[in-house]
Amino acid sequence: MTRSSQLAAGVAAALFFALHLPFLPPSLEDLDSINFALGIRHFDVAAHQPHPPGYPLYIAVAKAVHLAIGPEVRALSLLGVLAGALALLGLFRLFAELDRGGEDPALTGLAAVAAAVCPLFWITSARPLSDLPGLAAAIGIQGLLLSARTPRMLALAALGAAFAAGIRSQVVWLTLPLLVFAVVRQRTSLGWRGQSRVAVAYGVGGLLWFVPLIAVSGGPVRYTNALLNQGVEDLSGVRMLATTPTVSQLALAFETGFLAPWGPLPAGWTIVALAAAGLVVAYRQSRPVVTVLLVAFGPYLVFDRFFQENITTRYALPLVIPTAYLSVRALFALGRTAGIAASAALIGFCMYVDDKAIYQYSQMDAPAFRMLADMEQSAPSGPPETRPVLAMHRKEFFDMRRPIRWAGDRMPPIAAALPAPPKHEWLELVKYWNGGGRAPVWFIADPLRSDLALVRYSGRPTLYRWPLELTKLIGGVRPDVMDWHKMQVPDWYLGEGWALTPETAGTAKEDGRGPGLAPITGWIRRWAQSSTVMIGGRNLGFSGRPAQVRVSVEGAIVDEVTVGPGFFLRMIALPPVPGEGDYFPLTVSADNTDVAVEQFDAQPVGEVVFGFGDGWNEQEYNPETGALWRWTTERALLRVRSGGQAVALTLRGEIEEAPTSRVTIRVGDRVAGEFGVGRQFQRTTIIPADVLGTGENVVAIESSAWYVPAETRWRSADRRKLALKLYECRVTPVS
Numbered sequence: 001m002t003r004s005s006q007l008a009a010g011v012a013a014a015l016f017f018a019l020h021l022p023f024l025p026p027s028l029e030d031l032d033s034i035n036f037a038l039g040i041r042h043f044d045v046a047a048h049q050p051h052p053p054g055y056p057l058y059i060a061v062a063k064a065v066h067l068a069i070g071p072e073v074r075a076l077s078l079l080g081v082l083a084g085a086l087a088l089l090g091l092f093r094l095f096a097e098l099d100r101g102g103e104d105p106a107l108t109g110l111a112a113v114a115a116a117v118c119p120l121f122w123i124t125s126a127r128p129l130s131d132l133p134g135l136a137a138a139i140g141i142q143g144l145l146l147s148a149r150t151p152r153m154l155a156l157a158a159l160g161a162a163f164a165a166g167i168r169s170q171v172v173w174l175t176l177p178l179l180v181f182a183v184v185r186q187r188t189s190l191g192w193r194g195q196s197r198v199a200v201a202y203g204v205g206g207l208l209w210f211v212p213l214i215a216v217s218g219g220p221v222r223y224t225n226a227l228l229n230q231g232v233e234d235l236s237g238v239r240m241l242a243t244t245p246t247v248s249q250l251a252l253a254f255e256t257g258f259l260a261p262w263g264p265l266p267a268g269w270t271i272v273a274l275a276a277a278g279l280v281v282a283y284r285q286s287r288p289v290v291t292v293l294l295v296a297f298g299p300y301l302v303f304d305r306f307f308q309e310n311i312t313t314r315y316a317l318p319l320v321i322p323t324a325y326l327s328v329r330a331l332f333a334l335g336r337t338a339g340i341a342a343s344a345a346l347i348g349f350c351m352y353v354d355d356k357a358i359y360q361y362s363q364m365d366a367p368a369f370r371m372l373a374d375m376e377q378s379a380p381s382g383p384p385e386t387r388p389v390l391a392m393h394r395k396e397f398f399d400m401r402r403p404i405r406w407a408g409d410r411m412p413p414i415a416a417a418l419p420a421p422p423k424h425e426w427l428e429l430v431k432y433w434n435g436g437g438r439a440p441v442w443f444i445a446d447p448l449r450s451d452l453a454l455v456r457y458s459g460r461p462t463l464y465r466w467p468l469e470l471t472k473l474i475g476g477v478r479p480d481v482m483d484w485h486k487m488q489v490p491d492w493y494l495g496e497g498w499a500l501t502p503e504t505a506g507t508a509k510e511d512g513r514g515p516g517l518a519p520i521t522g523w524i525r526r527w528a529q530s531s532t533v534m535i536g537g538r539n540l541g542f543s544g545r546p547a548q549v550r551v552s553v554e555g556a557i558v559d560e561v562t563v564g565p566g567f568f569l570r571m572i573a574l575p576p577v578p579g580e581g582d583y584f585p586l587t588v589s590a591d592n593t594d595v596a597v598e599q600f601d602a603q604p605v606g607e608v609v610f611g612f613g614d615g616w617n618e619q620e621y622n623p624e625t626g627a628l629w630r631w632t633t634e635r636a637l638l639r640v641r642s643g644g645q646a647v648a649l650t651l652r653g654e655i656e657e658a659p660t661s662r663v664t665i666r667v668g669d670r671v672a673g674e675f676g677v678g679r680q681f682q683r684t685t686i687i688p689a690d691v692l693g694t695g696e697n698v699v700a701i702e703s704s705a706w707y708v709p710a711e712t713r714w715r716s717a718d719r720r721k722l723a724l725k726l727y728e729c730r731v732t733p734v735s
Contacts, residue, residue, distance in 0.1 A: 029366035076128030084125030090139035115324035120261035134168025162205030278326030312476025367464035379412030516593035536599030541565025547592030661705035
């Protein structure tokens with residue numbers, strides 16, 4: 001490197017460090033970061049402080065930084081930022097060595113900066129994780145290996161390569177192949193003595209951290225058990241390309257490895273196209289450069305994309321290095337002046353994305369820690385019987401263990417913690433309430449799950465989300481987003497076999513439960529007054545015959561109807577149900593296994609009850625986002641009992657195949673509302689009490705625009721009429 005290049009590298013690294021300092025995160029955020037913080041307090045690999053393989057050198061440095069500046073989260077984040085700046089210095093040298101004597105220093109300098117301002121590189125530098133320290137060490141070793149011209153220098157590089165693995169084990173994939181390549185390339189000058197010297201140096205470098213690690217971990221047996229347990233945990237329930245070789249998994253691996261690191265998808269595709277062009281240019285101009293890149297990053301590419309969880313975007317961080325270099329090399333193929341200008345534009349765009357992303361990321365605590373803080377504030381101060389019962393979905397059950405441990409005494413006392421059996425977590429609530437439990441229930445829910453539709457309680461959950469728009473920059477973070485349901489005594493709750501959402505329908509099918517197989521049961525509060533029960537569903541018509549559906553309360557039939565193939569909806573008036581206990585059982589049975597119960601509600605007379613009648617399609621679900629929706633046809637009917645009060649009809653959704661649609665809300669022959677909607681919309685229509693009266697009403701939602709997918713999409717066989725795709729359709733009293 002020339003003196004001017006060294007000066008440029010120093011200035012760039014100083015700016016990188018300074019621009020990150022105002023945006024350090026206010027809390028820990030990932031299971032790994034919590035493990036690292038616990039490791040700073042007390043190093044114990046068997047207790048996952050930190051998790052195996054142990055990261056001994058990283059923790060040693062983090063302890064020193066912690067002693068100097070205080071809180072663990074700030075120490076870990078500052079260490080990441082410092083490592084990012086050092087990695088940028090290393091990139092200047094690495095690219096200069098890669099292009100020794102061949103390319104313009106402007107190319108290598110701009111390529112180094114382009115890699116550092118990649119949004120994934122930029123934001124990961126501020127995260128309290130080991131990724132940047134490990135990458136910085138690997139880049140430094142790679143540069144040393146490329147510059148080593150003597151046996152002594154190569155042995156020193158080998159020592160450093162093995163020693164750096166004590167920072168982060170993935171360093172091995174980025175340095176060992178290049179070390180072997182360097183030895184093979186210099187085998188004649190090294191001779192057998194030189195090669196032996198390199199091998200011994202590598203072994204010594206590994207032993208320098210591995211022997212102390214084994215000693216402080218309680219010996220080889222205890223450490224090996226911890227390592228094996230971690231391996232089993234890493235392979236259990238983790239989707240990776242090696243175990244799930246599907247087209248969709250391959251697409252995910254490509255997206256998170258090459259597109260998501262650059263922020264917006266159009267930017268990612270642009271960079272990928274430039275990198276592909278740069279690979280062609282490099283191959284034509286200097287094949288040794290391509291060879292070195294393949295040796296330095298190819299093994300990690302295979303390991304990462306095939307054997308690591310693809311949703312964790314930060315694992316793709318090393319792949320940013322060759323992608324940035326090849327992209328800038330493609331731009332310089334346009335000419336030096338054009339290459340500099342285009343590279344500067346690329347860097348400027350990345351800086352714009354970086355600034356926005358890191359500002360959003362640093363604005364508030366991670367969702368899990370915000371929720372725990374809110375729980376601390378909401379903790380009841382009364383006697384022990386007022387303490388809440390804690391329940392969670394299975395994912396949160398595992399993900400929240402470390403945050404709760406980190407919270408320690410700040411975690412409010414609870415009466416009990418319910419189990420979290422997979423796909424059946426809500427049944428633990430049923431068991432608790434049927435067993436007489438009446439304490440408040442705090443349920444930490446996965447937003448992608450919908451089984452809590454089987455419980456009706458007053459209130460809405462508190463949602464905890466990242467303030468980051470480009471959430472894939474922190475893809476795979478655990479714990480991720482979550483919902484906190486604070487349940488008092490519910491109005492009703494349902495057992496097995498109900499199909500209120502696609503998820504619960506799937507669970508019922510897997511369990512072999514349903515009204516046509518055995519009666520399904522729900523429990524309703526014993527209100528002092530009469531109540532209205534709404535039950536709806538479908539005779540799926542697989543057998544083509546009608547079904548007899550019976551509804552019973554404590555063994556007595558209260559409704560019986562014959563339903564043909566298709567949808568049905570019943571509004572049942574129930575008198576007060578006397579008896580012991582706070583709840584009475586209601587069962588639904590059918591003489592046809594094709595019957596699924598997809599709608600349910602129960603409320604005392606005077607409260608609002610509604611159901612989806614004619615003109616609605618079945619509920620649908622996106623498992624990747626957790627979104628639920630129903631399509632209306634050109635005229636969809638809601639059956640509403642409002643108890644003589646005014647109601648608000650809220651519609652939130654979107655339309656397809658048309659830019660606008662005219663929506664009319666009718667109650668009988670009266671128009672309650674009329675408005676136009678665009679591609680996405682949210683509208684609330686007030687329906688006055690004098691329009692509704694005291695009985696049951698039919699509210700029609702009419703749309704001017706609708707389409708049949710089979711008539712507009714050549715590969716579709718869907719003959720349904722689709723008008724409004726509604727993510728929310730609610731009828732609520734006007735307060």
